[in-house]
Amino acid sequence: MLGILVGVGLTFTGLARAGRLAPSRPEAIVSLAQLLEVEHRRVDLLLDRGDTQRALALLDALRREPWPEGDLGTQLRHDVYGRLLRLRIDEYPQDPSHWTGLLELTEEGLGLRSDANAEVTSPNPFTARLWALHGEVLEGLGRDDDALLAYEKALAMNRVLLDRELQADP
Amino acid sequence: MNHPPDSRDTADTGVLSEHWEDVLQAGQAMAGEQGSLEDEIAIARLLRHSVRPEALDERALDSIWRSLEPEMVSVPWWRRIAVVRWTPLLAVAAAGLLVVIARSSTDGGVDASEGIIVARYPVGASAFEAQFERLAPRARERVTAEVDVKRAWLRAQLLAQAGVP
Numbered sequence: 001m002l003g004i005l006v007g008v009g010l011t012f013t014g015l016a017r018a019g020r021l022a023p024s025r026p027e028a029i030v031s032l033a034q035l036l037e038v039e040h041r042r043v044d045l046l047l048d049r050g051d052t053q054r055a056l057a058l059l060d061a062l063r064r065e066p067w068p069e070g071d072l073g074t075q076l077r078h079d080v081y082g083r084l085l086r087l088r089i090d091e092y093p094q095d096p097s098h099w100t101g102l103l104e105l106t107e108e109g110l111g112l113r114s115d116a117n118a119e120v121t122s123p124n125p126f127t128a129r130l131w132a133l134h135g136e137v138l139e140g141l142g143r144d145d146d147a148l149l150a151y152e153k154a155l156a157m158n159r160v161l162l163d164r165e166l167q168a169d170p
Numbered sequence: 171m172n173h174p175p176d177s178r179d180t181a182d183t184g185v186l187s188e189h190w191e192d193v194l195q196a197g198q199a200m201a202g203e204q205g206s207l208e209d210e211i212a213i214a215r216l217l218r219h220s221v222r223p224e225a226l227d228e229r230a231l232d233s234i235w236r237s238l239e240p241e242m243v244s245v246p247w248w249r250r251i252a253v254v255r256w257t258p259l260l261a262v263a264a265a266g267l268l269v270v271i272a273r274s275s276t277d278g279g280v281d282a283s284e285g286i287i288v289a290r291y292p293v294g295a296s297a298f299e300a301q302f303e304r305l306a307p308r309a310r311e312r313v314t315a316e317v318d319v320k321r322a323w324l325r326a327q328l329l330a331q332a333g334v335p
Contacts, residue, residue: 026320026321026323026324027324029317029320030317030320030321030324033313033314033317072313072316072317075309075313076313082302086299124309125301125302125305125306125309126306126309128298128301128302128305129298129299129302129306132298132299132302135298151298154298155298158298158301158305161305161309162213162216162301162305165213165305165308166213
């Protein structure tokens with residue numbers, strides 16, 4: 001009996017951590033999506049003007065926002081992290097000292113710093129891109145084996161997505 | 171697009187089959203349609219290569235090694251092994267570029283003739299970025315649609331709370 005209860009408890013805990021049973025908070029997602037829509041446009045404008053530093057500051061401020069749990073919230077968050085990381089990597093491509101800071105950022109984005117395992121999300125291009133950026137940072141640090149694993153995760157996710165696109169547009 | 175009869179019914183005409191391109195072109199001809207099929211063919215080749223990677227011929231392999239040579243001159247042996255291990259992965263990742271490039275140009279620097287994919291573009295990070303550019307727009311549409319559903323639900327709840335029928 002105790003085993004059954006423990007098993008059920010673990011199942012629910014696992015599902016909740018995967019975002020499947022996360023409390024539904026549509027107001028949080030709606031307001032966050034509206035905020036992100038505006039802020040992404042501001043970043044576009046800043047980049048058009050060549051003001052990369054302010055664009056980076058804006059994305060960094062967004063990163064510190066409280067993020068709702070669940071699959072959709074995670075996708076929105078990974079989109080912001082991906083954009084921030086792409087910009088930061090491209091900003092100082094020849095400076096090896098910044099790779100360590102970027103690694104902290106990719107690990108934070110993927111949920112690798114708070115948990116033993118990365119967050120579980122359904123395949124989406126934002127998470128795939130973040131895994132690829134994680135691989136890029138690891139490659140920059142000379143951790144080739146870890147980089148390979150990260151690239152493989154990104155590629156596996158993109159395969160699923162491309163397959164879906166084909167099925168949607170035969 | 172109209173499909174030719176039985177184009178999906180037999181195993182040897184599946185999208186991963188090498189006959190797929192012929193079937194696609196035949197279907198287009200039957201439907202009396204005209205225009206380039208490069209987008210569809212590029213995606214089919216990419217998927218086929220992802221599922222069953224095709225071997226590079228000697229010429230293509232030589233070309234890849236020549237491009238790697240300058241980077242490997244002062245690289246220790248254990249780094250060379252890593253590069254060898256990565257080559258198939260990066261080749262598959264580079265195949266993603268086919269989709270993007272085929273959309274914009276037929277002279278984009280990637281040669282996909284005879285079913286052999288030869289990557290002349292830098293592979294790795296840029297290939298993943300190209301894949302992201304290809305996949306992100308539809309994902310954003312899906313996210314927007316999901317948010318719209320939640321917004322509509324919220325509006326209905328607020329109206330119900332306010333007693334509006």
